[in-house]
Amino acid sequence: MFKTTRYILALLLLGTAVLAQAQKDTTLTQEVEVTKAYKPTLSDANKLNSMPTIEETEHQQPTFNYSINSQPVFSTFSVNPLKAAIVETTRNEDNGYGLVRAGLGTTFRPYGEVFFNNQNSKNSLFGIHAMHLSSFDDIELEGGNKVDAPFMKNEVDLFIKSLFRDNVLSVNLDFKHDAFNYYGYPLSAVPDPLLEDDQTINYFDTKQSFAKGGINIGLNNPTAEYDDQTISFDFTYHYFGTKTEQREHYANFELDVQQPMTMGVGLLEGGILYTQASDIYLQADSTTGNRSQIIIYAKPAWFIGDETANLKLGVNTWFAMVSDEDTEAKISPNIRANWTPVPELISLYAGIDGDYISNHYSKIAYENPFIDPQHDVMNSFQKLRFYGGFDGKLSPKTNFKISAEYAMIDNQPFYYLSEALYLEAGYNPAPSIVDNTFKVLYDNIDRLKLNAEIFHASSDKVDLTASVNYYSYKLDEQEEAWNLPTWDANLNIGYKVNEQLSLSADIFLMGERKALIIESANLYSSAAAIYRSSNLETAFDLNVKGNYQITNKFSVFAQLNNFGFQKYQRWFGYPVQSFNMLAGISYSF
Template sequence: MFKSIQYILVIILMGIGLAAQAQRDTLTQEVEVTKAYKPTLSDANKLNSMPTIDETEHQKPTFNYTINSQPVFSSFSVNPLKAAIIETQAPQDNGYGLVRAGLGTTFRPYGEVFFNNVNSKNSLFGIHAMHLSSFDKIELEGGDKVDAPFMKNEVDLFVKHLFRDNVLSVNIDFKHDAFNYYGYPLVAVPDPLLENNQDINYFDTKQSFAKGGINIGLKNPTAEYDDATIGFNFIYHYFGTKTDQREHYANFIMDVQQPMITGVGLLEGGILYTQASDIFLQADSAIGNRSQIIIHAKPAWFIGDETANLKLGVNTWFAMVSDEDAVAKLSPNIRANWTPVPELISLYAGIDGKYISNHYSKIAYENPFTDPEHDVMNAFQKFRFYGGFDGKLSKKTNFKVSAEYSITDNQPFYYLSESLYFDPDYNPAPLVTDNTFKVLYDNTNRLKLNAELFHASTDKLELTASVNYYNYKLDEQEEAWNLPTWDATLNIGYKVNEQLSLSADIFLMGERKALVIQQPDPRNLTAVALPPTYKSNNLDAAFDLNLKGNYQLTNKFAVFGQLNNFGFQKYQRWFGYPVQSFNMLAGISYSF
């Protein structure tokens, strides 16, 4: 049923990098705060109860349709390992915050501020703000050198308060991303698109995303598997674009855990509401608004203990979408866990599924170069069969190996549309490709194999590696467009001495296939009945190496440097959109 599995030999690294002083705080039941600016591999092995903030934006490939991509640059995080916690050095108090500022090649200003207030024994308050921008030009495959500026701004405010055994958290955030639709595939940009104020498509058009939101949550982080607990999470955001699309998003989820005579009863329930405006509705072939309400309930029964347990449940959804028929969906929710050797190895297996809301901002961040008037149908993962094992190879080394097979209906895939442009000034009519992506759908079966490793050698060295292999089977499409057959990452942090810290990141992505659909020539009367022509294009494997270094001048001041895309490869993040090649960033930081 599948093609033969390709063997992947990847990740050979000798390099240096920045082990920066990124800061977040660790909140325990006594609200003990750790504020040391230490090199971190974010969420690699659940060392932190609160997430770490990357100090600078990395240039990393993301193509899996599920990670939130950023314009021009994107973020990538290794899947968290579920092995036992590794001991680290004792916490240190390094003050209230950190200020970083720098400048890079192609006029790349960067600034970032972290601040935490820990005066209260029961509360934690923090602020994070960041700016990064670039005004570089990029050479396309066809030879044109185009403007590819980007700007990224973030402001985050978080408050956590402990009362009894519960933690109430409030996060308020604002993000602003600006960029150009600068890409064009394969050939030189046609002359009509180079004219001033052309309105044929979005080539060289400026775009920006702005999103502000709030997240309120309540949970008991110390609860055991058989404790009675109740918690909730509420998220709201408002999203807008320069091209006048708007979205309201609200999601409320409640979790209940209640011991019973036999076993424990579990219930997750919630409601999701989204509304997007000024988008092209596929059902009506007109500009309008799209709203959806998705109600879900996931009851389950848990039996067993920490050594061996079983969860038996069902996932249910009822979706009402304004431009689709109302639907009810159902999937199993079964998982078995067994720990034959506590703290050394754990095995798990299960079956579940999920209803996937492809709301406006999700698609916008997933592929920022999608047509801004997009209206993407929701997908439904009917079944996901998964299993694996994780544990410790040694006191300092964690690992995870897993496999999953999923069956999904209405999986969206991105493609570019191509057609003849008719104008008396251009004879013959040139073939013009839209440089914003449209969406088609197919039912997909996917096999995913994953292996991850985390190693910490005293307080000097940390290493995280992850490798994924994918195999797709589709009903209609020849390829899983834009999706790789494998990807891999390697992150290394090394503390040379008390002053100098180094780190390096390697990101690899396998070859992909990109789709261009050429529309028939309308001048040919017989062409009306002919189908469009599908053109498959190869995207080479991507290799990205980032090297970073940090040198502590005094207890307060440090200097840092970063080399991005040190492999000098202009791989394409999306078809026709190459990333910036080698660039540098350097600056100074001050802790207070």
Template sequence: MKKSFQYHIAGLAILLAAGQQAYAQQDSTRLKQEVEVVKAYQPSISDAFKINDLPQIKDEKKDKPTFNYIINSQPVFSTFEVKPVQAAQMVGEPKAELGKGLLKAGVGNYLTPYGELFYNTKAGKNSVFGLHFRHLSSNGNVKLINDDKVDAPRSENVAELFTKHFFRRSTLSTKLFFDRQAHSYYGYAGERRSDEAKEDDFPYWNDKQAFSKGGIQLNLSNEEDTRANLNYDFGLNYHYFGTKTGQTENKATVGSLLQKDFDTFQGLLNASVGFVRTDSILNQTTGNFGHKQQILLNISPAILLEGDVASLKAGINTFTLFDDDDDARVLITPNILAQWSPVKDNLTLYAGANGRMEQNNYSAIAAENRFVTPTQDIRKTEYQYILTGGIKGKFHPRLNYRFQVDYANIKDEHFYIFNTNNFLMDAPTSPLPPRANTFDVVYDDLKQLSLGAELYYTASDLVNFHLQGTYYSYELDSLEEAWHKPDFELTLSTIINPEGPLKFNADIFFKGERKALEQSESFYLASSAIGPHDVDQTVHTLASYIDMNVGVEYQYSSNLSFFGRLNNFAFQQYENWLGYSQQSFNLLVGASFSF
């Protein structure tokens, strides 16, 4: 029996060796295939808002690459106009012991202190935990277009706690967050005025405003489980938003994305329910000072067919909006995307049709334009259809490209204007009242054509360049101009990482001319009734500008580095919003320490 057992073991070893040799031969054929994944370039800026040396916890799992060819640039207008850095994202369980934290601190002109802390650690065998804190403030003066120097304080404070727990076939992510941004209404349009005149004329002159936002995000998904017959991604987002002037907002969204494989296609289902309630605003429907409450339901089924050189996604998007002050609104749009690659990796042609309904909550508008009049009641926006077409691929192994055209039919797009209402006791011959220094929101139906191009060239492993630009054309239903919207935007970025301790990056941003409207409405009181009504309008042209920025980082040791950032070093004076100039040349220097 012992000899029989030995014979079985010897035979099994021979079979395993033969199988391993056959598998190795098969695998060697596979290894000869070359796979190259090209992602949309995302420039890294080594300053207070773009952290190059952020420690990350990397996962052994591999994400399927996603391709997004939409241009979404964010100019580095000044220290405060850079898109804020996100919290450290921990992607799965670590496979090696990494540094746990990063501390950054710096100071700049305009009396600008800066500090930021990231901390990541394993909370258990299957869990990771992280913290992120940030402070940045500025207390200097800004020179307006009319040469008036005004105080323009601003501050940003962020606190975030995030975790990930890994189950056998799914991942649960949580994030608790709080951020507070404060500023003053320091700008105004027109000729220069004395401080006394500004306080008398402008209802919000130099008033302080603060936006506070806190909430929780939960996400449960098994999208990386290739063995699952059904992939899912469930999410819950809630935030509470409040302002110093008394406006509050509660917003909650529950959504899911399901993907199931069938014999010849994949089935997709995207569904969500969103609830938002805003208080202490001027309700546009009732005309009363009170609240607004809405529920948005989205159900979007689709199928996906994929071949060797072509793919087709076909479905519909359905949106239903329930408003306490209005009738329910239903929007149905196509959800189609076709792609064909006649030359694999080098040329892909694509075309599609889509649409959506945006629940324009108050906090989103305040984040876009922080100088908006606090009592605004924000309407929804309907993208009734968006037609897209373009090509993407490579001209050369180091040169990627994308050319895209979009045509959208939009209902109730929002625009910003300077506007104020005044009641006068005198006769209509009295002088018109002064303008406000905050923005009202107006709406119009819009047909928008955009032509976009993007080039990414990797000159070497140490140098790369990124160029992207978009041209816009607007056709409005009733407004004279697409107020504050540019006709052209261009961004050029480069990153240089030579061998050695120094790293460099530079950005050039160009924005074309924009039209802005300054409007004053006067109502005259006659006895107990409102008499004649006058409207005075002034159209301003916000000049085009070029904003140039450069950054440098010096790696002194494996744990300590020093950084510097020069923003707007061409000393350009320009406005993103009428009456509100941006900071001119600003400098930020500091150090970072990893541990």
């Protein structure tokens, strides 16, 4: 408790100090009016009459979604990616075609990134983004072993946007490739059998890679009012493959209809999701094979009211056909009330809903890349979620948001490591070996989440975003919500020193978590399992970035990652790389 209080107080004091400094700065004479708290700007449906601007350094306001499968995803491995170009309509000057960035970091960490945008006409835009980042660093494990922990990230994105009357048709092609090692081992020194060349006991020191390519096609009208008649659709397909030969096809088609009625507005969101994974271990019959699922969903609702006060009444329905599970139908309410007593100043909301969560193969692989590559994870069902809160403005420059939610979830997956005696190869005594890839167990969970967020923008000099979350869990069978924190927080600060120099810092905190090892007598034993829990300490991560503009086209940048010098564990037995640096040069054209 003392450590938690200390971290939160330090975060709040730092944010308060920066906020106070921004208030005192007499040079900040330009007023910035923040109109609606945390609401994204939709500019796509305007005429594409100017080239997009790509900013060198950028702070993004946080999204307010929280995955129950929480994990530290702090980017000690990479620079913050630049956002894809945003279509702007207020400038007519030529801002160029794109940006090239290249750099090199400690432990041979090459980095390169390219943005290119071409406005073919007033109503269409074409763009390409490509990025590479890799590292070949060593990491010392908790047991004292120094292991290879290389990684590589490659991304290529191509997008086309065209305006048809008030609708925007978008086509996105993307490909990403991630490579890494199963380098982790928890608590103790790595057993000798795992250090032998070409060992086949588990995946320790084995290379893995993920490759994912896909397409997204969408049509929508982002300027439509709440009572306009609209029809929009979104289609996504991707193909996912691993070095260990698992494959996945994923396709999702969604249609949204908004139809004004004599009283109110009728809403319908519906679609179909299909996935198929191959070469995975099927839990239903303990064989290796294929798993497919088809999920048909429909979410009809009725909307009444106006922009000041409104109410949505509806239901969410799903019909799921999964090859290794029983066919099932699910239903949940979909009710939300909004009230804005003082427009542009404060808004209140409350609601009840639910969600059917498809735990398809690639979703789980990206969520926890160190899971057993043959995993077959059951779908989850958030049968009820009660939520409410309010957001608004403390001043023309400061927005805030406070919310609470209580969710009841069936079949929530939790990750653990298994341990057994290795009786083969004549070792005496037989060593006890922990698998360093995670397996999955399930439980029903009730989760309470409290959230507070604030965003402050002081002219074009200073911006600050802070967020604090508190979580409480109640489970049916498990003693702990394995790997889930009781709190987390982040603070993002950007400061423009002058026209040439800009600085920023990201601070991430995550409270203590409980990790699990399940021990059995040996790999083939049917004896009762022994549960052993371990503490994962509070994670603290500080990243500092700077950019210096040399000319209108050339600039240099530098980034200090994990400046707190803490090798926290993002997953049990897998510490992150400690302090590292990256520097380079940018050229806009």
